[in-house]
Amino acid sequence: xxxxxxxxxxxxxxxxxxxxxxxxxxxxxxxxxxxxxxxxxxxxxxxxxxxxxxxxxxxxxxxxxxxxxxxxxxxxxxxxxxxxxxxxxxxxxxxxxxxxxxxxxxxxxxxxxxxxxxxxxxxxxxxxxxxxxxxxxxxxxxxxxxxxxxxxxxxxxxxxxxxxxxxxxxxxxxxxxxxxxxxxxxxxxxxxxxxxxxxxxxxxxxxxxxxxxxxxxxxxxxxxxxxxxxxxxxxxxxxxxxxxxxxxxxxxxxxxxxxxxxxxxxxxxxxxxxxxxxxxxxxxxxxxxxxxxxxxxxxxxxxxxxxxxxxxxxxxxxxxxxxxxxxxxxxxxxxxxxxxxxxxxxxxxxxxxxxxxxxxxxxxxxxxxxxxxxxxxxxxxxxxxxxxxxxxxxxxxxxxxxxxxxxxxxxxxxxxxxxxxxxxxxxxxxxxxxxxxxxxxxxxxxxxxxxxxxxxxxxxxxxxxxxxxxxxxxxxxxxxxxxxxxxxxxxxx
Amino acid sequence: xxxxxxxxxxxxxxxxxxxxxxxxxxxxxxxxxxxxxxxxxxxxxxxxxxxxxxxxxxxxxxxxxxxxxxxxxxxxxxxxxxxxxxxxxxxxxxxxxxxxxxxxxxxxxxxxxxxxxxxxxxxxxxxxxxxxxxxxxxxxxxxxxxxxxxxxxxxxxxxxxxxxxxxxxxxxxxxxxxxxxxxxxxxxxxxxxxxxxxxxxxxxxxxxxxxxxxxxxxxxxxxxxxxxxxxxxxxxxxxxxxxxxxxxxxxxxxxxxxxxxxxxxxxxxxxxxxxxxxxxxxxxxxxxxxxxxxxxxxxxxxxxxxx
Numbered sequence: 001x002x003x004x005x006x007x008x009x010x011x012x013x014x015x016x017x018x019x020x021x022x023x024x025x026x027x028x029x030x031x032x033x034x035x036x037x038x039x040x041x042x043x044x045x046x047x048x049x050x051x052x053x054x055x056x057x058x059x060x061x062x063x064x065x066x067x068x069x070x071x072x073x074x075x076x077x078x079x080x081x082x083x084x085x086x087x088x089x090x091x092x093x094x095x096x097x098x099x100x101x102x103x104x105x106x107x108x109x110x111x112x113x114x115x116x117x118x119x120x121x122x123x124x125x126x127x128x129x130x131x132x133x134x135x136x137x138x139x140x141x142x143x144x145x146x147x148x149x150x151x152x153x154x155x156x157x158x159x160x161x162x163x164x165x166x167x168x169x170x171x172x173x174x175x176x177x178x179x180x181x182x183x184x185x186x187x188x189x190x191x192x193x194x195x196x197x198x199x200x201x202x203x204x205x206x207x208x209x210x211x212x213x214x215x216x217x218x219x220x221x222x223x224x225x226x227x228x229x230x231x232x233x234x235x236x237x238x239x240x241x242x243x244x245x246x247x248x249x250x251x252x253x254x255x256x257x258x259x260x261x262x263x264x265x266x267x268x269x270x271x272x273x274x275x276x277x278x279x280x281x282x283x284x285x286x287x288x289x290x291x292x293x294x295x296x297x298x299x300x301x302x303x304x305x306x307x308x309x310x311x312x313x314x315x316x317x318x319x320x321x322x323x324x325x326x327x328x329x330x331x332x333x334x335x336x337x338x339x340x341x342x343x344x345x346x347x348x349x350x351x352x353x354x355x356x357x358x359x360x361x362x363x364x365x366x367x368x369x370x371x372x373x374x375x376x377x378x379x380x381x382x383x384x385x386x387x388x389x390x391x392x393x394x395x396x397x398x399x400x401x402x403x404x405x406x407x408x409x410x411x412x413x414x415x416x417x418x419x420x421x422x423x424x425x426x427x428x429x430x431x432x433x434x435x436x437x438x439x440x441x442x443x444x445x446x447x448x449x450x451x452x453x454x455x456x457x458x459x460x461x462x463x464x465x466x467x468x469x470x471x472x473x474x475x476x477x478x479x480x481x482x483x484x485x486x487x488x489x490x491x492x493x
Numbered sequence: 494x495x496x497x498x499x500x501x502x503x504x505x506x507x508x509x510x511x512x513x514x515x516x517x518x519x520x521x522x523x524x525x526x527x528x529x530x531x532x533x534x535x536x537x538x539x540x541x542x543x544x545x546x547x548x549x550x551x552x553x554x555x556x557x558x559x560x561x562x563x564x565x566x567x568x569x570x571x572x573x574x575x576x577x578x579x580x581x582x583x584x585x586x587x588x589x590x591x592x593x594x595x596x597x598x599x600x601x602x603x604x605x606x607x608x609x610x611x612x613x614x615x616x617x618x619x620x621x622x623x624x625x626x627x628x629x630x631x632x633x634x635x636x637x638x639x640x641x642x643x644x645x646x647x648x649x650x651x652x653x654x655x656x657x658x659x660x661x662x663x664x665x666x667x668x669x670x671x672x673x674x675x676x677x678x679x680x681x682x683x684x685x686x687x688x689x690x691x692x693x694x695x696x697x698x699x700x701x702x703x704x705x706x707x708x709x710x711x712x713x714x715x716x717x718x719x720x721x722x723x724x725x726x727x728x729x730x731x732x733x734x735x736x737x738x739x740x741x742x743x744x745x746x747x748x749x750x751x752x753x754x755x756x757x758x759x760x761x762x763x764x765x766x767x768x769x770x771x772x773x774x775x776x777x778x779x780x781x782x783x784x785x786x787x788x789x790x791x792x793x794x795x796x797x798x799x800x
Contacts, residue, residue, distance in 0.1 A: 004689060011691040015605065018598030019616070022665065025658060026619045029626075029634050036637045275533050282530035295538070297789055302541040304712070304781045306719025308755040309774045313544065315759060350537060378523035401625060408627020410722045411752070415759050444629045444722075451633075451726050456641060468633040472626060479625040483618055 033469045039462025041234050044130035046249050047169045047224060048074030048161030049193065053107035053143050054200075056153045061200060064159040071105045072125040073139040073222050074161055076248050079127035098142065098215050106214070107143040109154050137224045144181070144208040144217030156220075157200035158193075164249040166197040168240070170233035171224040179219040181206045193222075238466060243421040243441075245450065245460045252463045254443070256421040258470065261442035263338060263424055263435075264417075265407045268345035273399045275346075276353030281383050283354070284361040302351040311415030314344035319416065326437045336418035339436040344412050349402045356401065360394030360489065361387060394489035400482035404475040410444040417441050419449065443467050545778065552775025555768050561776065570766055574773050580748035581780065583649065584728065585718045588656035593710055596661045600668020600706075601694065607669070617669075624662035628722040631659045635727040647747045652728025659723045660713045667709030671702035704795030708788045715784040719777060721752030729753040751777045 052070035054060060060067035098104055105126045126139055145154055158175065160166055166173060173193035180186050184204050191199070208214045228236070240253030283292055315336070322335030368390055372382040388395070418439020425431040447464050454461045559573055566572035603620070606613050635655030645651040675698045683693035699706075721729070730747035755773055758765040 004692065007695075008689050008691040011695055014594075014598045015602045018595050019602035019606070021595060022599045022602075022620060022661070023612075023616055025661070026616070026623060028638065029623070029630075029658075032634055032637045032642075033630070036633075278530040279534040279537055282527065282534040286527055286531060287534070295534070297785070298538055298541050300712070300788075301782065301785055302537070302544070304715045304719065304785050305541075305544065306721075306752055306777050306781060308719070308721055308752045309548065309778060312755065312759060312770065312774060313547075347540065351541075354534075354537060378519050380523040380526040381519065383526075404625040404627075408629060410627065410629045411720075411756060414756065444627060447629055447633065448722060448725055451636070465633060465637070468630050472630045475626055475630075476622050479622040480618060482625070483621040486621075 029472075033465060033472055036465040037462055037469050039457050040238075040252075040459055040466045041231050042462065043230070043234055043250075043252070043459030044075075044077075044134070045168070045170050045230075045233060045237075046074070046076035046130045046164075047166070047171065047173060048072060048076060048127075048164045048249065049158050049173075049175075049222065050161055051105070051107055051141060051156065051158045051222075053109040053145070053203075054155050054157055055109060055149075055151045056155050056202070058155070058157070061155070061157055064157050065162055067157075069108065069110070071107055071141070072127065072161060073105055073141070074126070074164075075128045075130040075137060075224075077130070078248070079129045098140070098219075104140045104142060107141055107156065108146050109149050109151075110146040134226055134230060136226070139222040141220040141222065142214065142217050143203065143220060144206055144214060147207055147209050149207065152205055153202060154205055155200050155202050156218075159198040161249070163244075163247050165242075165251075166194045168237060168242070168249070168251055169194065169224075170226060170228050170230075170236070172227050174221075174223045174225075176221050176223065177218065178221050181216050181218060184218075189220075238463070241423050243446070245463065250460070252459075254463075254467060254470065256423045257441060257443045257446050257467065259424050260338060260417070260422070260440040261407060261413075261444070261471075264342050264345060264413065264442060265403055267338070267342035268349060268406050269399060269403050271342070271346045272349045272353050272402060276350055276398075276402075277357050277388075277395060279350075279354045280357035280361055281387070283358045285379060285383060285387070296355070299351040299355045303355065307348060307409060307411040308415070310344050310348050311412045313347075314340050314412070314416045318343055322437055326433065330434055330437060332437060334418065334439075335437065336416050336439055337437045338417070338424075338440045341413055341416040341440075341442075344416055345406050345409065348409060348412060349406050352405065353398055353402050356398040357395055360391045360398055363394060363489065364390045391489070393485045397482045397485035397489060400478050400485065404478040404482070407478070408444055408471060408475055410448050413442045414445040414448050417445055419445070421446075443471050447471075548771065548775050548778060551771035552773075555772030556775060560769075560772055570764070570769075574751065574754060574769070574776060576749045577751045577754045577773070578776060578780070580649075580750040581718055581752070581777075583743075583748060584652050584656060584724060584750055585714055587649070587653035588660055588717055589710070589714055591653060591657040592660040592664055592713075595657065596664025596710070597668050597699075597706060599661065599665040600672065601699075603665060603669045604672040605694070620662045620665050624666055626662075628659055628720050629725075631655055631723045632725050632727060634658070635723060640727055646745060647727060647729070648745045649728055649748050650744045652724045652748065655723045655727045656717050659720070660710075660717050663713045663716075664706075664710055667713075668702070668706050671705030671709070672698055674705065675701045704792050707791045707795070711784050711788040711791065715781045715788070718784070719752060719781050721750070721756050724750060725753065725756075751780070 050064045050067075050070045050072055052060065052064050052067040054067065054069075058067070060070075064070050105124070128137065128139075143156060145151075175189075175191040175193055177186070177189035184206055186204060189201060191201075203218060206217060208217055226233075234252075237252055238254055240251070241255040242251040242253040243257055244251045283295055287295065318340045319335035322337070322340055323332050324335075326332060327335070364387055368386055369382065372386040377385065419441055420439040421441045422435070422438060424435045424440075426435065447467055450460070451464055454464065557573075561573060561578060562575045563573035564576050565574070599620070603613065603617055607617055632655065635651060635658065639645045639651035639654045640647055643651075645654070679697050679701060680693050683697040684690070688696065717723070728747055728750070730749050730753075751773055754765075755770060755777065758770045758773070
């Protein structure tokens with residue numbers, strides 16, 4: 001007797017333990033996806049501008065970054081973290097303090113002859129760590145003409161640093177004249193750099209004759225002031241349309257990735273569901289038991305072909321075919337892209353759809369079939385009028401399951417998408433065709449590609465977890481809906 | 494002439510001929526539609542055969558005993574995929590040993606207590622949702638918790654844990670639905686004979702459901718062995734010439750595996766020759782086919798035993 005009781009207790013304990021572990025896992029998956037994404041919110045928002053003092057007829061007026069005398073005022077990951085005591089942002093520094101300041105940059109004009117431009121100004125570039133900008137950051141810019149300058153006017157020109165887009169900066173960026181040289185009459189200057197990221201203003205000529213006089217020149221400040229919290233800014237930027245996490249001025253807009261994933265899913269599910277249901281109807285209503293017995297294992301084999309192999313298939317067969325068709329017209333370097341991915345995705349999901357749809361159709365009670373047959377309906381009519389409506393919930397569940405599977409499938413997209421984040425464009429037929437055949441990139445493959453060379457627990461790492469969270473929430477919703485439909489199918493039959 | 498006759502017949506109350514025409518049309522539609530449906534089914538079969546044929550055609554010349562057992566040589570441009578096969582099998586075996594008990598008992602838990610409390614209903618829904626959760630999400634989770642939080646590092650151990658998590662939900666669902674197919678007459682009979690609830694489960698219900706459960710377990714392992722994503726950041730290493738030996742140290746080291754080898758093989762074109770990639774494709778397919786064949790065999794043998 002005690003052995004039976006012990007056995008009972010053991011089995012029961014194992015059952016409870018497994019149940020408890022499952023619950024724990026479920027909670028843990030949620031918890032960790034959320035907690036790891038918090039690293040995304042530790043990101044910084046770097047900014048950078050090129051500024052130069054130029055003669056009025058300078059050939060670099062529209063490309064300040066090409067000007068050899070241009071200075072860079074920037075915060076990004078290559079900037080220093082060092083500060084010094086004199087840098088009190090709230091007050092105007094005395095001229096003798098300026099020399100000691102790390103954030104001082106000079107803009108000088110020496111000659112109007114482009115061949116004689118020299119890039120040897122006192123303090124050229126200033127690059128700061130982006131961290132400080134969250135409390136407000138200020139760069140000081142000293143502008144004056146050198147004694148050998150022969151012109152009678154001078155112009156201050158500025159533009160955003162290469163690859164920096166002020167729209168991606170959650171700071172109010174202001175270029176302000178805080179002190180004019182003695183004896184110069186000039187109106188106050190205050191420029192909103194987010195509204196006018198590129199431009200120039202003319203300044204009355206002011207020459208510094210000696211080194212001491214440099215410090216008396218025009219003193220500008222470039223001030224960055226946060227306009228929203230870091231969290232809000234991170235979320236706002238996450239919903240934008242640029243994904244470029246590794247450039248100096250990193251951008252984490254996931255919209256192109258999300259849209260590509262949704263488009264691939266939509267296309268392949270729209271292809272696979274009707275085809276799959278058609279084949280399932282044939283299997284469950286028409287095929288002889290012998291054929292059915294052969295068919296199921298073949299479907300299982302197709303369903304078990306590893307996705308890496310399917311992806312390679314697409315690379316070897318479908319992508320070259322697409323390139324032959326559209327390559328010349330659209331200048332494609334390869335046929336990898338949205339359409340190739342969606343086609344292989346269809347092959348990937350089709351066997352599952354057929355197999356599950358067949359189960360759903362076979363769950364329809366035979367009395368319905370026989371009744372319809374007794375009414376004299378042909379097979380096609382029975383399918384359309386009786387079978388499909390009766391199996392509707394089950395078939396919807398199948399379509400939803402297929403959607404979730406395709407949405408999260410990684411290797412096929414990794415191999416076949418081409419790897420360039422692109423915003424879909426359907427404004428014209430040509431653009432739409434281009435969207436279909438040109439390289440793109442989805443959410444799962446972005447995670448897979450970039451997690452390999454990301455620094456752990458960095459903002460980029462956090463953003464990859466945010467992407468995973470988006471994918472998880474999407475598939476979770478679809479799966480739960482599918483679960484509800486499956487339950488309904490069981491209840492109603 | 495014929496036309497006037499026909500329309501005359503129709504006007505003279507020829508509803509029978511109208512009905513005949515309609516029936517002919519219905520029959521045509523029927524034949525057309527059902528033919529199309531059959532064609533789609535046939536096309537799917539042909540697709541499978543073509544896929545397997547093309548891969549066999551390209552991969553078969555590479556396949557040899559040396560290819561299957563030797564490590565890669567000369568910067569991956571020659572040699573075989575021995576360590577990758579070894580790693581894939583190792584990953585799968587570990588996941589099998591960990592996931593099967595957990596999944597089966599989890600399924601028992603759902604089947605025994607399901608539908609009763611709100612907690613269990615919630616659990617059922619979450620397991621169903623987890624079964625459809627993308628493998629990449631499991632990869633992320635495994636990276637966060639096993640590799641970083643538990644300090645397993647990128648290792649076989651972390652790979653096992655992640656793969657286990659990936660397999661368990663589907664095994665749970667399969668066990669649960671297999672247990673539901675056990676006829677009440679059998680379990681009631683057991684209870685009537687004085688067996689306890691858990692003895693009934695262990696001696697009667699589980700053996701009856703075993704073929705279904707085993708098939709499901711093998712199929713989900715087949716999916717796991719071909720899936721690169723869960724082990725991508727948790728256990729994989731691309732370049733491995735290591736001797737395939739087993740020790741406790743192996744647990745803490747990353748392993749090479751076939752899917753990852755293939756994935757990196759395409760990503761860095763020119764490193765691994767196409768010949769080897771086709772060979773590895775065929776090997777991977779053979780591995781999953783072997784598992785599938787096992788599943789089918791189990792199903793047939795078990796079915797015969799119980800009927």
